[in-house]
Amino acid sequence: MSKRTIFRNPSVLSPHYVPKDLPFRDHQINQIVSVLSPALRSQKPRNIILYGKTGTGKTCCMKRIMEDFENSTKGSGDTKALIQYVNCRIYNSRYRILQKILKNYCPEADKSGFGLPFFYEKLLELVSDGKQMIIVLDEIDMIKDLDELVYTLTRSNDELSYGGVSIVGISNKLSFKDTLDPRSKSSLYETEMVFPPYTAEQIQRILSERSKEGFAPESVDSSAINLAAAITSQETGDARYALKLINKAGEIADFEKRNKITDRDVESARKRVEIDLTKETIVTLPEMHQLTLYSIASLAVKGSKYSRLSLENNSEQNGYSAPCYLFSGEAYEEYERVCNKVGKRARSLRWYKEYLSELEVLGLIATKPSGKGIRGQTTLIQIGQNAKDIQTVLDSVLFLKVN
Ligand SMILES: Nc1ncnc2c1ncn2[C@@H]1O[C@H](COP(=O)(O)OP(=O)(O)OP(=O)(O)O)[C@@H](O)[C@H]1O
Ligand SMILES: [Mg+2]
Incomplete structure (x- = not known):
């Protein structure tokens, strides 16, 4: 207990801590506050999308704003503005999101068995006396039926004479906007705010x-x-x-x-x-990708008898120590063997190539064409990290399930 440590307050260094001051984000925070502040005067705010790469402060700025917002409405008796945060990585469908929001106001919503119309009616009831509900959808791109959710929330505004529902969407996916149906896009992107790196x-x-x-x-x-x-x-x-x-x-x-x-x-x-x-x-890869990666890692570790291609001789001339490459053919055979071992059906070569290219995008492997002369034209695969480490991680994920 009395161990000496240089940490004074470790929670301050945790990624979930929301600092009081967020330097370099005054502009974003002020803009968001000015978009949302009409809610405090019982007017419907515009919807807004916060967009920026990972770790650019989107979530913590929004949490800071929410805390300040809640403090400013606290004690004011009959507050007209409600703000709800939803992590859509966990609540990833229209149903679960509506349920999550409503159970804070009507505990019976937490029970299972209610249909969507129940939640919809409850939402209308909640705001119909003139309240403004702001729903913050963090990692909005994770919602499976986002178009439907946007439609439901937009429709609720059409039905309400008093009160309203607004959305703050947060995303770090560049391509997210293009996946939306044009109606939800124009509805969500009433305001857009970029968080630069x-x-x-x-x-x-x-x-x-x-x-x-x-x-x-x-x-x-x-x-x-x-x-x-x-x-x-x-x-x-x-x-x-x-x-x-x-x-x-x-x-x-x-x-x-x-x-x-x-x-x-x-x-x-x-x-x-x-x-x-x-x-x-x-650990979070889909299973077939894990099996593909596992087979590549284990081949790289044990090497293959005849077709492992070491470019070391060539590389000496180039002055760098080249890593070990594998032929895609033998890697596929190994993949089939590994699938067999864990009792999974190996997918076709076409799918396998798909997995390879997705692993390459994640930087876990690199591939290149062999060029002429080596067993005709084939693809060479190289593992991006220490193969032994990858094998150890995957051993626990894939084989513990089996044993
Ligand atoms: N301006 C800032 N001042 C102090 N800390 C910051 C600032 N911006 C970000 N951070 C810190 O960096 C970490 C990541 O920020 P945050 O979670 O807000 O990123 P994000 O943009 O939501 O990323 P992602 O898209 O991956 O969810 C947090 O611990 C946060 O406290
Ligand atoms: Mg975030």
Whole structure:
């Protein structure tokens, strides 16, 4: 219990913590507040979409606004504005979203067996005395029947003489807009707000402010923060990644019983965070992708007797140490074997190629054509990360289920 630690308040460094101040987001916050504030005067706000890459502060800005909003309506007696946050990764259908929102106001909505019309009527009832309901749909692109949900919510406004329902949608998917039906698109995109990635200087300031609160005084070298910021901006400008990096660096320094986080800790943290992120990606892949990746990893680990292609001889001439490539044919055979082992039906080669290209998009593998001369024309596959690590992660996911 009395162990010394350089963490002063670890929860401040958690990705779920919502800081009081959100530097570099004043513009976005002010714009969103000005769009939503009519609700406080019983007028219907416009719908709004917040869009930006991962870790650009969309969720935390919205949570900050909600907290301030709730504080400003607290104690004012009969409040006319209601605001509800829904994480659509968890509540991913029209039914579940309406149920989630309504059960906060009428507990019986939590029971199963109610149809959609019940929720719809309850929603109308709730706002019909002139209330404005703002529904925040975070990760809105995860909703399976979004067009239907938008239709339902829009229709409720047509039926109401007083009160109304507005939507704040949040997404980090570039292609999301194109997947919508034109009617929902024009309804949702009444206002659009972009969250740009942070620059290295911005990340540096965000990190130093969080570190001041999260770590003991004087325990983080400023050069370590600068390095973490530089690495982050090289990668993506994702503040969540930057926080993970400094948090992990803190764990490393703590583990080694040092009282200062240095550049070296940030470098080691970078490797570990990468491994963690890869693990997260792999664990959440669909099963056929996992089987495909597993077969590639295990071939790379054990190598194959005759067709493993090592380009080391060539690479000596090029002056770099080339990784090991596999033929797609033998990888497919291995995939069939692995499927067999876990009692799954292997999909056709056409599907297999689909899995390969999706794994490549995620950066888990790389492929290239073999060029002429090596067993005719074929595709060469190379695993992007340490094959042994990938195999170990997947071993626990795929085979524990079987055993
Ligand atoms: N301007 C900022 N100041 C301080 N911390 C920030 C700022 N922007 C983001 N963060 C922190 O970065 C982390 C990620 O932010 P957030 O969850 O809001 O990202 P997001 O845009 O919602 O990403 P995603 O699209 O992946 O959901 C959080 O821990 C948040 O507190
Ligand atoms: Mg988010």
